[in-house]
Amino acid sequence: MTESAIQTQIDPSAMDGFEQLHAMLDGRLPAAPIAETLGFVGFDVPERGTAIFELDPQLRHYNPIGSMHGGVFATLLDSACGCAVHSTLAVGEGYTSLDLTVKFLKAVTVDSGRLRAVGTVMQRGRRTALAEAKLYDGRDKLVAYASSSCLILS
Numbered sequence: 001m002t003e004s005a006i007q008t009q010i011d012p013s014a015m016d017g018f019e020q021l022h023a024m025l026d027g028r029l030p031a032a033p034i035a036e037t038l039g040f041v042g043f044d045v046p047e048r049g050t051a052i053f054e055l056d057p058q059l060r061h062y063n064p065i066g067s068m069h070g071g072v073f074a075t076l077l078d079s080a081c082g083c084a085v086h087s088t089l090a091v092g093e094g095y096t097s098l099d100l101t102v103k104f105l106k107a108v109t110v111d112s113g114r115l116r117a118v119g120t121v122m123q124r125g126r127r128t129a130l131a132e133a134k135l136y137d138g139r140d141k142l143v144a145y146a147s148s149s150c151l152i153l154s
Contacts, residue, residue: 017089021045038075041114043083049121051083057110068108073135077102077146080119080133085150088124094153095129106143113138127152 010028012020022045023029035043038061042054053076055061063069078100085095108115119133128151135144 014091016091017086017093018045018048020089021051021083021087032079034075034079038072040076040079042116045083045087048087049084049124051080051087051119053079053083053117053119055115055117057108057112057115059110062109066109068112070102070104073104073108073144074100074102074146076115076117077119077133077135077144078148080117081131081146081148082119082150084119084121084131084133085124085129085148088121088129089152092154095150096153098128098149098151100146100148102144102146104144106137106141108137108143112143115143122147125152 010023012029015023020029024031038055039058040053040055044052055076057068061068061072082097089095115135115137117133117135119131121129121131123130128149131148133146134142137143
């Protein structure tokens with residue numbers, strides 16, 4: 001059976017958020033296109049309420065001052081926060097981000113090593129969720145921090 005035939009047999013609307021994300025990890029559902037656009041090299045959802053993204057800094061991620069653009073930081077952190085919340089969704093629930101606050105702590109370059117964004121749900125209510133994400137460089141030094149509020153949709 002072809003990959004596209006397998007994907008058409010998967011019904012994401014019958015899965016909870018954790019199952020949907022694991023279907024993406026297993027290749028049964030397509031990954032988010034932003035992962036390819038920015039070149040994410042790792043993605044994991046080890047438990048409900050936690051999501052991890054990895055990226056190797058490249059020159060294409062740079063801003064004019066010679067370091068990684070803040071938008072790349074923000075996208076990694078937003079992905080980690082959002083997928084941490086996504087992993088807590090029940091069947092039939094969705095979510096949307098209400099805000100994202102990012103704190104840049106250290107410049108990142110190609111010499112920084114693989115980046116790892118770890119997102120965690122801090123509070124999950126019936127209508128909203130609060131998540132945080134920390135971005136670490138290849139030496140496990142904190143380079144950025146974010147928090148995000150999400151609206152839970154039925």
